[in-house]
Amino acid sequence: MDSGFGILASYSYLDSAVKAIEQLRKAELKEITAYMPYPEHTVEDALGYDQSPVRVWALVGGLCGAAGGLAFTSWTSMEWPLVTGGKPILSIPAYIIIVFEMMVLFGALSTVIGLFINSRLPQVKPMVVYDPEFTGGKYGVYIKVPEASREQAMRILNAETPDQLQEHQMGSGHG
Numbered sequence: 001m002d003s004g005f006g007i008l009a010s011y012s013y014l015d016s017a018v019k020a021i022e023q024l025r026k027a028e029l030k031e032i033t034a035y036m037p038y039p040e041h042t043v044e045d046a047l048g049y050d051q052s053p054v055r056v057w058a059l060v061g062g063l064c065g066a067a068g069g070l071a072f073t074s075w076t077s078m079e080w081p082l083v084t085g086g087k088p089i090l091s092i093p094a095y096i097i098i099v100f101e102m103m104v105l106f107g108a109l110s111t112v113i114g115l116f117i118n119s120r121l122p123q124v125k126p127m128v129v130y131d132p133e134f135t136g137g138k139y140g141v142y143i144k145v146p147e148a149s150r151e152q153a154m155r156i157l158n159a160e161t162p163d164q165l166q167e168h169q170m171g172s173g174h175g
Contacts, residue, residue, distance in 0.1 A: 004146040004170050007153055008129045009162035010138050014040060016160040017139035021046040023156045024143055035130070035140035043139075054114040061110025062103045069102030070095060129168065138163065144170065 011017040017034065024032055025048060034043050073095040081089045115121075134140045145153045150167075157165060 004144060005150045005153075005167050006129060006142065006144050006170055007150075007157060007165070007167045008131070008140060008142045009157040009160075010131055010133060010140050010164040011160065011162050012138060014042065014139055016162070017141055018042050018046045020141050020157055020160045020162075023159065024141070024153065027149075027152055027156060029143055029145055029149060029153055029156075031144040033142040035134035035142070037135055037137055037139075053118055054111060057114025057117075058107050058111040061114075062107030064110075065106025066099050066103040068106065069099035072102070073098050129166065131164070 009017075009020060011020070014036075017036070021032055021034060021043065025046070032047060034047060036043060074090055077089050077091075083089065129142060131138065131140060141157065143153055143157075154165070154167070
């Protein structure tokens with residue numbers, strides 16, 4: 001990992017944090033983390049988040065569950081045929097309940113797995129910098145920048161008059 005700086009700015013107002021994030025992104029500084037006391041869509045928009053990828057996990061899990069349920073019921077019917085009243089051995093309407101339940105089960109499980117993976121949980125590494133005030137009403141913007149972009153990032157963060165601004169030098173990755 002390249003050595004650089006981490007800068008944490010604390011703001012009292014949401015608009016200031018959002019403007020700082022937008023300006024940092026315009027300056028092509030991308031490693032931004034936002035802290036806030038509650039979820040806020042304007043911050044997500046400023047960070048450039050699109051729709052959640054967890055929904056794809058749910059879709060794929062549901063489709064795999066439905067396919068697995070259909071395959072399982074078809075296989076068991078073919079392996080142990082039970083002909084009753086001249087009905088066909090493979091009778092799809094009879095399998096709908098099992099297919100649906102497998103779809104729901106696999107969809108739910110894959111959604112939870114996708115949520116954990118996309119949220120990077122559990123977080124093994126501790127957060128580098130954090131202010132407990134972020135849970136009490138303040139908004140934080142943390143950015144990792146290379147040494148060459150440090151002054152530019154400081155200028156952008158200072159333009160929105162932060163309540164507090166701290167920086168620390170990140171290691172060079174030697175251990």
